[in-house]
Amino acid sequence: MKKISDSTIRRMSKYFRSLDQLIDKRVETVSSDTLAEMDGITSAQVRKDLSFFGTFGKRGFGYNTKSLKKQIENILGLYRTWNVAIVGGGNIGRALTDYTEFKKQGFIIRLIMDKDGAKIGKQVHGLTIEDFNKVNDLVKREQIDIAIIAVPADNAQAVADKLVVAGIKAILNFAPRSLKVPPDVTVKYENMAVEMEALSYFLSNKK
Amino acid sequence: MKKISDSTIRRMSKYFRSLDQLIDKRVETVSSDTLAEMDGITSAQVRKDLSFFGTFGKRGFGYNTKSLKKQIENILGLYRTWNVAIVGGGNIGRALTDYTEFKKQGFIIRLIMDKDGAKIGKQVHGLTIEDFNKVNDLVKREQIDIAIIAVPADNAQAVADKLVVAGIKAILNFAPRSLKVPPDVTVKYENMAVEMEALSYFLSNKK
DNA sequence: GTGTGTGAAGGGTTTCACAGCA
DNA sequence: TGCTGTGAAACCCTTCACACAC
Numbered sequence: 001m002k003k004i005s006d007s008t009i010r011r012m013s014k015y016f017r018s019l020d021q022l023i024d025k026r027v028e029t030v031s032s033d034t035l036a037e038m039d040g041i042t043s044a045q046v047r048k049d050l051s052f053f054g055t056f057g058k059r060g061f062g063y064n065t066k067s068l069k070k071q072i073e074n075i076l077g078l079y080r081t082w083n084v085a086i087v088g089g090g091n092i093g094r095a096l097t098d099y100t101e102f103k104k105q106g107f108i109i110r111l112i113m114d115k116d117g118a119k120i121g122k123q124v125h126g127l128t129i130e131d132f133n134k135v136n137d138l139v140k141r142e143q144i145d146i147a148i149i150a151v152p153a154d155n156a157q158a159v160a161d162k163l164v165v166a167g168i169k170a171i172l173n174f175a176p177r178s179l180k181v182p183p184d185v186t187v188k189y190e191n192m193a194v195e196m197e198a199l200s201y202f203l204s205n206k207k
Numbered sequence: 208m209k210k211i212s213d214s215t216i217r218r219m220s221k222y223f224r225s226l227d228q229l230i231d232k233r234v235e236t237v238s239s240d241t242l243a244e245m246d247g248i249t250s251a252q253v254r255k256d257l258s259f260f261g262t263f264g265k266r267g268f269g270y271n272t273k274s275l276k277k278q279i280e281n282i283l284g285l286y287r288t289w290n291v292a293i294v295g296g297g298n299i300g301r302a303l304t305d306y307t308e309f310k311k312q313g314f315i316i317r318l319i320m321d322k323d324g325a326k327i328g329k330q331v332h333g334l335t336i337e338d339f340n341k342v343n344d345l346v347k348r349e350q351i352d353i354a355i356i357a358v359p360a361d362n363a364q365a366v367a368d369k370l371v372v373a374g375i376k377a378i379l380n381f382a383p384r385s386l387k388v389p390p391d392v393t394v395k396y397e398n399m400a401v402e403m404e405a406l407s408y409f410l411s412n413k414k
Numbered sequence: 415g416t417g418t419g420t421g422a423a424g425g426g427t428t429t430c431a432c433a434g435c436a
Numbered sequence: 437t438g439c440t441g442t443g444a445a446a447c448c449c450t451t452c453a454c455a456c457a458c
Contacts, residue, residue: 005449006405013404017360017383031417040385043417044451051419059457060416076404077411084403095302101360101383101400107407146406153224153308169413170406172399176224176308178247186409188402192379193308195395196291197220197283198213199353199377200314202393204284206376212427238439250439251429258441266435267438 008049012072014039015046019069031062081106083143085168087159088150089114089122089129092174096148098125110142132159139166146170153177160187215256219279221246222253226276238269288313290350292375294366295357296321296329296336299381303355305332317349339366346373353377360384367394 018038022030032043032050039046050056050068053075057063073079084107086093096102097109112124113132122129130138138144147168151159156175163171164181171187173179176194179187225245229237239250239257246253257263257275260282264270280286291314293300303309304316319331320339329336337345345351354375358366363382370378371388378394380386383401386394 007449009405009408010401012408013401014385014398016404017400033417038385040387042451044453045449047417047419048450055419057418059418061458062417075408077407078404082403082407082410091302091305095298096399098298099399102403105400105404107403145410146403170410172402172406178221178245180247184413186406188405190397190399190402191221192303192306192397193224193312194217194220195379195397196289196309196314196353197223197285197312198216198395199379199393200284200289201216201219201282203289203352203377206391214427240439249429251431252427254439254441255428262441264440266440268436269439 002052004052008052009076011039011041011045011049012053012076015049016069016072016076016078019065019072022065023069027065029062030065030068032057035063078106081108082145083108083110084146084148085109085111085113085139085142085144086148086150087113087132087135087163088174089116089119089124090150093148093150094124096150097127107146111138111144113138132162135162136166139163139168144168146172149173149175149179151175211259215259216283218246218248218252218256219260219283222256223276223279223283223285226272226279229272230276234272236269237272237275239264242270285313288315289352290315290317291353291355292316292318292320292346292349292351293355293357294320294339294342294370295355295381296323296326296331297357300355300357301331303357304334314353318345318351320345339369342369343373346370346375351375353379356380356382356386358382 015035018035032046036043036046056068056071086096086109089112093112097112111130112127113130114120115132119129120131147163149156149159149171153175156177157179160179160181164185169185172190173187174190176191181187222242225242239253243250243253263275263278293303293316296319300319304319318337319334320337321327322339326336327338354370356363356366356378360382363384364386367386367388371392376392379397380394381397383398388394
């Protein structure tokens, strides 16, 4: 499989959501132009992105919304569900246990963990906060595929290390710190402070 | 001012945080190599990024952590505080009112709004959820600089429209939907489903 | 006629490599 | 000597433009 760029993958995920919207509105056919408009990019970009994975459209016609959605579902691995564990029983971690967009896309939160004795045992949206020291057993028991790190920055690397030992291969990190992991582990970042600071920059430098 | 790429700005924000870490550890000097290592990039990239804004280092020596941090603070506009409003009293919105990283960087949450009568008036980390219908007055009263959208996807555009009318020029959007705004308004996205789906893709396509 | 699929061109960002300065 | 600052080269991603299929 040839290497496909991160930005293409991210856009695929957006097309997927846009198609969902169109299907909700009973739209059966869509052009690359419309899809581009919905996502704020160019139609050439849409066609190029899709072309990396195959040919899904009909010339002079466009794409069938339902079948294109199915195709993207397959490409992104969304035809199945994924078991997700959250590390960190703070504000962010607890909020994510009930994030509807995750459920809708088949990401099932199976587990929330913390190392703080005061939090362990507490209920969060139907889950009990478990002891992070038991991460190995818990990850195995719940067959976790993806871990979300939502702990203070200073603890993030230690948490990641333990997740790697427990066999986790995919991490979404909310802590504002870059993580070092073995090459077979994928990390994605959700760095809210970075985006806020980008806004700060743009506000400060408006001419 | 010449156009500086988004990725450079984002990395500046990371350097800023890495420098903070070093200063905490009483480190006074840092090389582009070390900074690169901390952020998982190359030293050439670090030097190139910084060079867009000026020359901050000493050849054969490196950068003074404190003074470089000050410089980046100025570049990003972080020498001051920003007043922030959150729209959406759901899980995410409420969690963000108490996000320590925001406070630390001078983003002060002044306001949380919702249109749901059942939520209006409720307390969240010391703030009262206000009626989003009064957005114009509230934004003016609290002198809001930045708005965070944390409402369901289907309402995001309507909320954005009202924020624009209220005079907001910078938006951080957590709803998984691309927003249309006038050219003088900057929108950044925090799309957690996109990152999860990227992880799904990588898990599905490991050789 | 219409809109896709795609080589080729263009533009922008990253990496290289080294001159230059402490 | 050691590390920065930076043109030039390399690379990658986006846009163009049009042949082609429906």
